[in-house]
Amino acid sequence: MSNYVLSLDNARIAYDVTGHGPAILLVHGMGSKVNKNLWKDTGWVEKLTPHFTVITMDLRGFGESDKSHDPEFYSINNIINDIHAVINACGFKEYHYFGHSYGATIGLQTCILSKHVQKVICAGTTFGDSFFKESVPKWIDEYEILNTCKQTKTYSNQDLAEEDIEWVENTDIEIIIAQLMAMKSWKGIDVCDITKKLAVYTGFNDNPLVLENFEQNENQLKRNEIAHKIFDNLNHSDLVSKVDTVLPWVLEFLLQ
Structure with a gap:
């Protein structure tokens, strides 16, 4: 049974929590049937609970969380407030973040807008405004x-x-x-903007836009000492579904 918390605008946000240790928040991507259960179904919750308190949430507009047809409802500030409300409800102030696709795009935003995030992992997103x-x-x-x-x-x-x-x-x-419509007004995050500990990854079969952006920024990722990797043969959905392929690299970053 899901837990619920009210965000600052009184939107009801659904979340699950399991395990012990430092908090890590897992955030799903877009899709009409995508929700927080993605992380349990793919095995990430089971693999991460020996090391962390694993928190999964339904972003507003998804799953059991509140929904709206108003673009302002999905402002990045509202989403960041949702994250903080969930983290606080679980008894934490600081947390790690792991997002896929839409969740990864939000993850880059947390690097700038959340002072409480520690390490951020982004799977399948892009830098900049394009x-x-x-x-x-x-x-x-x-x-x-x-x-x-x-x-x-x-x-x-x-x-x-x-x-x-x-x-x-x-x-x-x-x-x-x-x-x-809300995302049109979000500010793109450049590699040089990042001051948090960040890891980004994609796959050679990922969305061409994502892969091209990754390759364009690869030298700067190295200069800024941001962990990064392109996995062989993985497409966009594989970035989260192929847990046994990705897990060792993710854990190396989180536990170092």
Whole structure:
């Protein structure tokens, strides 16, 4: 059974906690069915509990946490407040952070906006403003088209498979649009902005945008002594699902 805490704006945030030791918060990515159970289902909770108090949370808009169609609801300040509310409810002030995809993008933000985060691990995200300025607006346009199709029940002009249409029909696309609208205003984090202990990783089969950004920043990551790695044969979802491949590198960073 999930635990719940109210954030500063009274949004109800769901979380789970297990284990003993220093706190580590695991934060999922985007997806209509993605939630805090990702970390338990993939084995991360079991693998990390011998070393840490493992906390998983449903980001606002996901799982059992509150949802809204208002973009302001998903502001980065609200999300950081949610994180602090969960950490405090678990009896901690300082914590480590491990995020995947959307959760990794939030992780870079914690490096700047959270004075209580100690070590941060980000799997599958990008540095700088290009994602927020270029990719996010394109995604908003694409989801708005899908939402119009859903509202008008007309899919003939879209090259969609039956399973894609089923997904559109069963997904609250307005929530996704609101989250993306909020992200448009987020400030990109550059490698030179980082002062926290940070580890970032991707895979050679990851999203091309992520891999290209990683390779562009690799020299600066080395200069700033930020732990970084590109795993062979891993795609975007593998970064979290292939726990036995990634775990040794993650633990080396966390326990050193």
